[in-house]
Amino acid sequence: MIFDVIIPTFHRYELLTEALESVKNQTYSNWHCWIAEDGSTGKTRSAIEPFLKDKRFHYLPGEHAGTPAAPRNRALKAGSAPYIAFLDDDDIWLPEKLQQQAEFIENHPRCILLGSNAFIMEENQDYRKDSLSIYFQKAPFGKVPYRKIVQDDYFINSSAVIKRSVLKYAGYQNETLHKGPDGEDHDLWLRIGLFGEMWLMESPLIIYRYVPSKNASTESALDKRREAYKSRFKIYQSALDGVGDVPSPLHYPEHDRQEHLCRREKYFYAAGPRFLGRLRHNIFSRLADIFSLPSTKQEQQNKAIYAYEKCKSRWNKIDNPCGIECIVFSKDRALQLHGLLSTFRQKVIPCVPIYVLYLASSSLHQKAYDDVKEIFTNQGVRFIQQKNNRSFKQDLMEIIFSLTGDILFFLVDDILFTESVDLNDILKLDLDEFVPSLRMGENIARCYVLQKPQKMPLFLNHEAAEGDKIVWQWSAGEMDWNYPLSVDGHFFARREMTAMAALISFDAPNSFENQLQIFRPWFLNRYGIGYKKSKIMNIPCNRVQTEVNNLSGNIDAAEMLAQWQQGYQIDYKKLFGMINESVHQEIVLPLTLRQRIEQK
Structure with missing residues (x-):
């Protein structure tokens, strides 16, 4: 089993070096690491130069886009391994991370998305000598139902491994969706999670670096909550609209129930924060699951036409068709x-x-x-x-x-x-x-x-x-x-x-x-x-x-x-x-x- 390790990076030279060192130190050696820079700088090149002596490391400079999805997609298209492991440039893998996940996938061939728990490393902490807290104290460990991933993102990007073949059905990451951490990731999970099993390992296999300063804000608590709702709304909207040349798989007729789940979440976040809003929404969703009927033939046709038009609107004209x-x-x-x-x-x-x-x-x-x-x-x-x-x-x-x-x-x-x-x-x-x-x-x-x-x-x-x-x-x-x-x-x-x-x-x-x-x-x-x-x-x-x-x-x-x-x-x-x-x-x-x- 071969992994493509995907690392987007932007002006984090020292942190990137730690991330790359953690890849190099993996007990599992069958991988290629694609370092995709959001731009092209001499400092990044200098930081990764020692690693390029190992032919498994590859450097991909490019145009600055301002979102991690763009360099990630560039790296995804450069690789060809059947499995893809994501790693952010400020996180660290434990040495046995790929080994344990490779063994898990071998025993679960229907798994298309695999994540793990993590240790949290605060500012001024050193994972080599300090005691670190656990990221998930409570989470749907084991096989994750689609409903759970609709409600929240339980897959830390740097822990995630996906099966490459699902990307041709679901599309890549949305390069226009950027809300900060996890937005483009959660959107992708919602689309690929339709094609197989999602599993979450309880064991921490990564070190998630928490830097409060990068999330610092002077907004009031209510304003922050409103912004969070807007961001979540965009995630569900992106999952429903789809990305690239393919329509959103949520509109495939066989995924009718999952499309209803995502649409209800989108409407909930579109309404903004309300008193007891989540409680009322959860009750309504449960009742809807019990009493709602599958889409009618006409409703399914309307969804197909909507998704087809959305998809066509993203296409660039092919001037010289080939093949x-x-x-x-x-x-x-x-x-x-x-x-x-x-x-x-x-x-x-x-x-x-x-x-x-x-x-x-x-x-x-x-x-x-x-x-x-x-x-x-x-x-x-x-x-x-x-x-x-x-x-x-x-x-x-x-x-x-x-x-x-x-x-x-x-x-x-x-x-x-x-x-x-x-x-x-x-x-x-x-x-x-x-x-x-x-x-x-x-x-x-x-x-x-x-x-x-x-x-x-x-x-x-x-x-x-x-x-x-x-x-x-x-x-x-x-x-x-x-x-x-x-x-x-x-x-x-x-x-x-x-x-x-x-x-x-x-x-x-x-x-x-x-x-x-x-x-x-x-x-x-x-x-x-x-x-x-x-x-x-x-x-x-x-x-x-x-x-x-x-x-x-x-x-x-x-x-x-x-x-x-x-x-x-x-x-x-x-x-x-x-x-x-x-x-x-x-x-x-x-x-x-x-x-x-x-x-x-």
């Missing part, structure tokens, strides 16, 4: 999946990463998927098996949060590429303005779902409509030409799709697409862009999902599996250039004895 990745959904259709992947690799340039999220309902279907995996070894295709029938959202979000490209698109396993595609065309487009489509073309004159003809939209004389491309306004189209949020070959900004997917409830591809439609108003005003001849075709020869009774052919999945087991594959080359009249078109699948496709 396209594809996610494919498949269930019990290895034969069709093989056809899709074969045509993908033969018709699409450049070669982009493909993630196949699949579900096999039997060992025979699993064996068929294993065959497909073997065929596409070393071809940039990663297969992720769905954990169970109810884990689709969790599995999909793990994939989406692992992506690194700026653009993603989805495909389902009954799709084939019938024409060549250059994905560099997509990278040239502004996805705040366009929703590109591989399935739409001038040949798409019929709606398969409604089994009726559909009018062509007005194709626009747009500068993007060059060569074989067509441009239309999604809001001006009808049926398929009015359906931008499709998971069949439409392209989206990764961060936008990540936010939308996180904020809705779904159990399979059909409900995923259905639930995405709550964000439809933001996409209807965008342009659609496709090709005069569509590039892909859905061939719905059977229906394997049970969520929606949608239209399809009636070939049994067992029959298709039997064909695969007998050595057959789709003779997809016979379908190259086929002109389909609808995005889904039932045809008799041509089959041929399969061969291992050539590796590109």
